[in-house]
Structure formats: structure tokens, C-alpha cells
Amino acid sequence: MKLLEERIKRDGIVLDHDVLKVNSFLNHQIDPQLMLQIGDEFAAAFEEDQVTKIVTVESSGIAPALMAGLALNVPVVFARKHKSLTLVDHLYTADVYSYTKKVTNTISVDQKFLTASDRILIIDDFLANGQAVTGLLDIAKQVGCEVAGVGIVIEKTYQQGAQLIKDAGIKLVSLARIDSLADHQVHFAPED
């Protein structure tokens, strides 16, 4: 997605330790118009896949997931990272380790929002080691539903997440694919 790559080049900041900061438009401050276009892009990529529901993890996945849900006209469910008092029982849960934050969170989805007849599209902002997606795939397995695909805003091609998803035979669409952050520069993967 050209517009997204240009935005990453213009506003993304490469920090040490392989961190790309895109918090000026994606995961702290959000550009709603860009998100709308991201949602349309996901919808175009998955329009033939009979998606019944979009699933993401709070918080950074919510904006792109919501716009994809708007374009595909399906509900969006975001897994919670912390159990709240109003969400105590009847949960599907999975453990997710965050390499960035160096903590393990238990993510959870209320059982009433996913059924075995669903075909879910998993959306997330970043794909690196694939921990969040793996947690959601684990939940999908518990539900017994089908996974129509995984849609990612920014993929780091050199980490294991993408391979994990492909090895599972699941359709993966990433709107921007980064091959390297060497020399504090963003190097995008060549077009397929």
C-alpha cells in the first residue's frame, strides 16, 4: 500500500533495538482518514473470503480492525488483555508474550461473541514474532471456527511471525512489509 509506505517513510522513527515507532499515525495518535483507507484495503483483499467477524487485540489493533469491519460490514471483536469485573466468566483465553514490552498477557474473548460457524479475519497493527496472532489462532481453535485470513498493517518480514502463519496454511495480507531497519532506515520488501 503505497500511501502507507510513504507515511511510514515520512513519519516513522527507527529507534535502537529494531524498534519502528509509528505512534504519530497508527498506535498512539491515529490518522482516521488513513485508517479508513487501510480498512478499504483489507476489505478489498478479503472480500471473497466470507468473513463473518473481525478479531483483534486491544489497543493498537482496534483502529485498523474497526475500519476493516466498516468496509466489510461485519462486527469487530477485540480481545482484552486484562480481565475486568464485568467480563469474568465464559471466556476463551490465551497467553501472549510481548517482546516489546517483555510481559506475558492473558488475552480473552467472551465466548458469546465467537461461534463455530464464524469465519474470522484477524487484524493487527504489527506482525513481528507473531505472538498476538498465535494467541488469536489458539482462541479460534478453542472456538472451532475457521480463520479466513490474517491482515497486518506493518509486517517485519525478517521475524518469524509471517512464516508461522503461512506454515499454518493461512492467508496473510500485509499492507507494508519491512525487510530491515538497518542504519536507522526503513527498507521495504520488493513487491511480489
Next chain:
Amino acid sequence: MKLLEERIKRDGIVLDHDVLKVNSFLNHQIDPQLMLQIGDEFAAAFEEDQVTKIVTVESSGIAPALMAGLALNVPVVFARKHKSLTLVDHLYTADVYSYTKKVTNTISVDQKFLTASDRILIIDDFLANGQAVTGLLDIAKQVGCEVAGVGIVIEKTYQQGAQLIKDAGIKLVSLARIDSLADHQVHFAPED
């Protein structure tokens, strides 16, 4: 907002201890079309108020805030509840106590996303005791920016949050106003 009230009546669940659960369309599973209409409603209410930025708190505020940002064509900033490794310094912070979850979170906003020349619109999903809004008002004070108003999806009129905002002389628009959850029923406030 008639459509929202009807949805609350149809899908909202009143639990004990004064809890209204609307997680089937607002804060766990999200209805994107309803959010779009909520965003349009906020935009209509604040279109004359020279809003430059929308501010909310993760995670439940993100969906309505994003759609309000889309309709008003301004960026959306969501305050984080947990500091991440990529967001360590130059933060505005405030403490927010959650009566529902019985924990105090430090919310934070990167200083580069709010300036003294901003006129912010604060959006949140619920207004009860007003803790989250008070935290964001505290941050606005630190920034030195103006607060154009507060937009709330569901207000509980009988708790202190609304009065706190009005006492501060700040414009408050709530799309649904609940007077009571007595007898496990949702009783809406009469129209003004």
C-alpha cells in the same frame, strides 16, 4: 440519540451493583456502522467548536473517538494506561481510578501530540464518576490547551461525572443519558 437508546434497550444487560454491560456493540464486540453514526452525531454536536484534536483513553474510547475524528477530520490521540518501552519519556501523565475495576492506572500522552494551541474534544464510552475525563482534563491543563468539550456515548446522570464537567464550565454532550438502572431496567433521562 434514538438509535443508540434502542440498541441499549435491546442488547444492554443490567448486572448487579449498577453495572450496564454493552459489550455486544460498544466495548468488546463493536458494531462499526453504529460507531460511524455515533461519530457523525459527535461531529454535528461539536462542528462549531474549532476542534483540532480528539483525545480519549484506551481501549473502549478508541472506536467512538476514531469515528468522531473521521467525521471532524482531525487526528485522534488515545492516552495509554500502561507505559510501553517505546513510549518512555516526555509524557504528560495523570492518575485515573476505575471504580469498575478497582485499580488506579497512570494514563499518559506523548508530549509531542498535544500543544498549547490545540482545542481538544475529549471522547469516552462511559461517564459515571468522571475519573477518566478528569484525568484527561488534568493533562489538558498541563499542556495549556483549550478543551472544546466532552463527548460521551453513555452517561449515568446520577453519578458525579456530568456535574464535575458542567461545574468546570465545559460543554458536555452525551448521546444516551441513563437516570437509573433500578429493577435491572434501563431508565433513560427525559429529553432536555
